Amino acid sequence: MGYEAWAPALYPFMDIPALLTAIVLAQRAGSNAAARVPLRRLILDSLRGGALSALLLGLALGLLTRPDPVFDSFYDPLFRGLLSLLMLVMGMEAYARLSELRGTAHVYAVYGLLVPLVHGALGFGLGWALHLMAGFSPGGVVLLAVMAASSSDVSGPPTLRLAIPAANSAVYIGTSTSLGTPVALLSIPLWISLAAMLLTP
Amino acid sequence: MTAPAIKLTIIVERLLKPQIEALLADAGLSGWSIFPGGGRGTHGRRRAQAAQLVREFSIIKFEVVLRDRAKAEGIAERLTGELMAEQPGIVWLEEVEIWRIGKFTT
Numbered sequence: 033m034g035y036e037a038w039a040p041a042l043y044p045f046m047d048i049p050a051l052l053t054a055i056v057l058a059q060r061a062g063s064n065a066a067a068r069v070p071l072r073r074l075i076l077d078s079l080r081g082g083a084l085s086a087l088l089l090g091l092a093l094g095l096l097t098r099p100d101p102v103f104d105s106f107y108d109p110l111f112r113g114l115l116s117l118l119m120l121v122m123g124m125e126a127y128a129r130l131s132e133l134r135g136t137a138h139v140y141a142v143y144g145l146l147v148p149l150v151h152g153a154l155g156f157g158l159g160w161a162l163h164l165m166a167g168f169s170p171g172g173v174v175l176l177a178v179m180a181a182s183s184s185d186v187s188g189p190p191t192l193r194l195a196i197p198a199a200n201s202a203v204y205i206g207t208s209t210s211l212g213t214p215v216a217l218l219s220i221p222l223w224i225s226l227a228a229m230l231l232t233p
Numbered sequence: 234m235t236a237p238a239i240k241l242t243i244i245v246e247r248l249l250k251p252q253i254e255a256l257l258a259d260a261g262l263s264g265w266s267i268f269p270g271g272g273r274g275t276h277g278r279r280r281a282q283a284a285q286l287v288r289e290f291s292i293i294k295f296e297v298v299l300r301d302r303a304k305a306e307g308i309a310e311r312l313t314g315e316l317m318a319e320q321p322g323i324v325w326l327e328e329v330e331i332w333r334i335g336k337f338t339t
Contacts, residue, residue, distance in 0.1 A: 121285070121286055122286055125285060125286045185286055185287070186286055186287055189287050189289075189290070190248055190287060190289040190290070193246075193248055193289070193290075193320075194248065197319035197320055198319065201290075205287075205290075209286065
């Protein structure tokens, strides 16, 4: 299933608004819920974080250095190998964090299991609209749904810890890493099947 | 030949490392040591040596040696009042005997 080459680059533009939304909601919830950290500083700290800065620098390198001659022989195998290691570490972290969820309310576990599907459906719906209006590819719609279903496990938790120190980190890290991310990964075949059924002639 | 001094120890999450270093530099200190660590607390278990997705939540320990106890206490007050008011962390002072007292000007 083909997709636009730029579709994965949408991720950083989804990540930062999501974090800002969480912080603004926490600040509106009460004066003690969130630290009074300027939003500009939070955005800059987020962009300077390892995950987002690597992604943006990678985009810049791809645009400026034209790595096409070495893409198949170097970058593609390296990406697949490192991705498998990342999945391994995420699995180990997810298992370790599962025990932290036991001490929290069950509603967070239900949220972690259901909301990736809800967000993924919203992303799929938006992608479907773009498919009809602008010819967005079915593969691009699937990627948008998967990204919408996903949660920020690397850049999000440190930003939220600084911005909302009163929040119980065991809840949002445990829910995201142990439940949300596995559900988002397991939902990939769902979005692919939906795209094949609804978007391809 | 040893001389008395004060060792300031700070245990925090790596998340606060830039802010603590800025505070120590602002207090006029020119050097400190940082060690990785692990343990268990109200915020859960910290694994000293394990592959982790987010390094910022791992534990680090700062150790700073000062000659001036009042200055050490002032730094500790600033740490607990400014940085640790809402973030986890532990600070303590110890009396130590050090060699090469000339290396410690503060």
